[in-house]
Amino acid sequence: MTDETKSLRDVRLEKLAKLRELGVDSYPVETKRTHRAVEVVDGYDELEGVDVAAAGRLSAVRGHGKAVFADLTDETGKVQLYFKKDNLGDDFELLELLDLGDFVNAGGTVFKTKTGEVTIEVKWFKILAKGLRTPPVVKTREAGDGTVETFDEFADPEKRYRRRYVDMLVNPASKKRIADRARMTAAIRRFMDERGFIEIETPILQPLYGGANARPFTTYHNELETDLYLRIADELYLKRLLVAGFEKVYEIGKDFRNEAIDRTHYPEHTLLEWYEAYATYEDCITMSEELIAGLAEEFHGTTKIEYQGRPLDLTPPWRRAEVVPTINDATGLDVFDCSEDDLRKAIEKLGGETQESWTRYKLIDELLDLVVKDEAWDPMFVTGHPAELSPLAKRSPGDPRIVERFELFIAGTELANSFSEQNDPLAQREALEAQAEARAAGDEEAQTVDEDFLTALEYGMPPAGGIGVGLDRLAMILTDAPNIREVLAFPQLREKK
RNA sequence: GAGCCGUUAGCUCAGUCGGUAGAGCAACUGCCUUUUAAGCAGUGGGUCGCUGGUUCGAUUCCAGCACGGCUCACCA
Numbered sequence: 302m303t304d305e306t307k308s309l310r311d312v313r314l315e316k317l318a319k320l321r322e323l324g325v326d327s328y329p330v331e332t333k334r335t336h337r338a339v340e341v342v343d344g345y346d347e348l349e350g351v352d353v354a355a356a357g358r359l360s361a362v363r364g365h366g367k368a369v370f371a372d373l374t375d376e377t378g379k380v381q382l383y384f385k386k387d388n389l390g391d392d393f394e395l396l397e398l399l400d401l402g403d404f405v406n407a408g409g410t411v412f413k414t415k416t417g418e419v420t421i422e423v424k425w426f427k428i429l430a431k432g433l434r435t436p437p438v439v440k441t442r443e444a445g446d447g448t449v450e451t452f453d454e455f456a457d458p459e460k461r462y463r464r465r466y467v468d469m470l471v472n473p474a475s476k477k478r479i480a481d482r483a484r485m486t487a488a489i490r491r492f493m494d495e496r497g498f499i500e501i502e503t504p505i506l507q508p509l510y511g512g513a514n515a516r517p518f519t520t521y522h523n524e525l526e527t528d529l530y531l532r533i534a535d536e537l538y539l540k541r542l543l544v545a546g547f548e549k550v551y552e553i554g555k556d557f558r559n560e561a562i563d564r565t566h567y568p569e570h571t572l573l574e575w576y577e578a579y580a581t582y583e584d585c586i587t588m589s590e591e592l593i594a595g596l597a598e599e600f601h602g603t604t605k606i607e608y609q610g611r612p613l614d615l616t617p618p619w620r621r622a623e624v625v626p627t628i629n630d631a632t633g634l635d636v637f638d639c640s641e642d643d644l645r646k647a648i649e650k651l652g653g654e655t656q657e658s659w660t661r662y663k664l665i666d667e668l669l670d671l672v673v674k675d676e677a678w679d680p681m682f683v684t685g686h687p688a689e690l691s692p693l694a695k696r697s698p699g700d701p702r703i704v705e706r707f708e709l710f711i712a713g714t715e716l717a718n719s720f721s722e723q724n725d726p727l728a729q730r731e732a733l734e735a736q737a738e739a740r741a742a743g744d745e746e747a748q749t750v751d752e753d754f755l756t757a758l759e760y761g762m763p764p765a766g767g768i769g770v771g772l773d774r775l776a777m778i779l780t781d782a783p784n785i786r787e788v789l790a791f792p793q794l795r796e797k798k
Numbered sequence: 799g800a801g802c803c804g805u806u807a808g809c810u811c812a813g814u815c816g817g818u819a820g821a822g823c824a825a826c827u828g829c830c831u832u833u834u835a836a837g838c839a840g841u842g843g844g845u846c847g848c849u850g851g852u853u854c855g856a857u858u859c860c861a862g863c864a865c866g867g868c869u870c871a872c873c874a
Binding site for chain 2: 308309310312361363364365366367368369370372381383384385386387400401412413414415416418420434435436437438439440441442450451452453454455456457458459460462471513514515516534556558560561563564565566567570572654708714715716717718746769771773774794795796797
C-alpha cells in the first residue's frame with residue numbers, strides 16, 4: 302500500500318471513528334428495501350408521491366449547501382437521492398461522514414426534479430457499509446444523441462485485472478460481459494436439456510489424462526499416495542458413460558492445460574463437450590450451427606453480428622473445407638504421396654517455419670494452419686484430417702487415410718473440435734499405442750494409453766458423434782471481447798514482487 | 799521463449815533538450831436548498847516501477863531487473 306492510499310484511507314477511518322462516537326453502526330445487519338433503483342425510475346407513473354426505500358452504493362454526490370443530490374447505484378442501475386436539511390434535521394450532518402462507494406439505505410417520496418429526473422426525496426437514511434478505499438471516480442455524460450462520453454475511465458489493463466472487483470464496480474461494460482457469459486452458459490444448458498441431453502460431472506482429478514494433446518497440471522493426493530492430473534479434456538469419461546448406457550450426455554466444465562496465456566488461450570478454460578449415441582460428426586455440425594446461431598439470435602437478435610469492428614456472419618449453413626484437397630490445391634502437392642522434404646519446402650514457401658523434429662503429420666498440421674485456418678473469419682468447418690492427427694476419431698469409410706472429423710473456426714480461432722468417435726476397441730488401442738510411441742520419442746503432448754478406457758470400449762460403445770466447444774472463445778465472440786481475460790471474472794496475472 | 803512499447807498523485811494524463819514535477823476529477827476547508835462531468839474560492843497529496851551506472855546533480859541519459867500491453871512462437 303502506498304502512502305497516498307493511506308492518507309485517503311485515513312480520512313475514511315476518521316469518519317468511521319466519528320460515526321462510532323455518534324453511536325452509529327457503520328455495518329448494521331438490517332436493510333429496508335422496497336424497490337430497486339431502476340424499478341423506482343421505471344415505475345414513476347405509479348410511484349409519484351409514494352414512499353419507497355432503496356439500497357445501494359453512493360456513486361456520485363453533488364452538494365448544494367443545505368441540500369445534497371446523490372446517485373444511489375444498485376445492480377439494476379441508479380436512482381437519484383435528494384437530501385434536504387429541512388427534511389432531515391440533525392441527520393443531515395451525517396452526510397458529511399459518507400463517501401463515494403459507501404453502501405446506503407434511503408427512504409422517502411418519489412418525485413421528479415425540474416430537469417425531469419426521477420428522484421427520491423429522502424426522509425431517512427442509514428449507512429449499510431462504510432468503504433475504506435476510494436473507488437476510481439468514473440464519470441459519464443450522455444450526449445443528446447444518446448452516446449455516452451466517459452471521463453477518467455478505469456482503463457489500465459493491469460489494474461483492471463488485478464482488482465477485477467473494482468473494474469466491474471466502475472466499468473459497467475466489464476460487469477456486463479461477465480453477466481452475459483453467465484446468461485450464455487445458462488442458454489447452452491437449456492439448449493442441451495431441451496434436446497434430451499443430461500449433464501453429468503466427470504472427474505477433474507484424474508490418474509491419467511487424455512482426450513486431447515496438451516501438457517497437464519500435476520498434483521498429489523496424500524491419502525491415496527498418488528500423483529493425479531487435472532483433466533485436459535472430459536472426453537474419455539463421457540465416452541465411458543456411453544458404454545454405461547447413456548445415449549445423450551454433456552458436461553460444461555473447466556479443463557486445465559499447462560500452457561502460456563495469450564489473447565485466445567488460458568490455462569483453465571471452459572469446455573462444453575457432448576456425446577450422442579447413434580449420431581455422427583455430421584449431426585454435430587448441424588447441432589453446433591443451431592447452438593451458436595441461436596445464441597447470436599438471442600444475444601443480438603441476428604446472426605449477422607460484428608466482432609472487433611469486423612462483420613461476422615454466423616448464418617448457417619457454414620462453409621466447409623476439406624483438409625487434403627485444400628492443401629493439395631494450395632501447394633500443388635499430394636500430401637499423402639510426397640516426401641517430407643516437399644512438405645517442409647511448401648511450408649517455407651507459405652511463410653511458415655519448420656522444426657527438425659517434426660513428423661510428417663505435424664508438417665501436414667502446420668500446412669493446415671497456413672492454408673486453411675488463417676483465412677477463416679466467418680464460420681468454417683475444416684474436415685477430413687489425416688488419421689494420424691486424430692487418434693480418437695473413426696476413419697472415413699471412403700478413405701482410411703483420413704478421419705470423420707471437423708474443426709470449427711470462427712473469427713480466426715478454433716472454436717470446436719468434433720468426430721465420429723472411435724468405438725472399435727482394437728483400432729483405438731492401436732492409435733493410442735502409436736501416441737504412446739510418439740510420446741516416448743519426445744512429444745510431450747502426445748496421449749497416453751488409458752487401459753481402463755480401452756477396457757470400457759471392449760464392453761461395447763455405440764457409434765456416436767462427439768464434440769468439444771470452447772466456451773471462453775464463444776463468449777468472446779458473443780460479447781465482442783478482444784481478449785479471453787475479458788470473459789473471465791478473475792484472470793490470473795503474474796504475482797507482483 | 800523473442801521483438802516492440804509502456805510504468806509520473808486514488809483515477810485519467812501532461813511534463814522536465816539533466817537543476818528533485820503539473821492539470822482535471824477524487825480528497826480536505828469555506829460558500830451555495832431542484833443539481834447531474836453541479837458551480838465558485840482555497841488547501842493538502844508524489845522516494846516520477848525497482849536496482850545500479852554516467853554526472854557537481856538523474857524522474858529525465860544508459861544498463862539490468864520486475865510487472866503489464868501488443869505482435870510472433872507454442873497451443874484449444
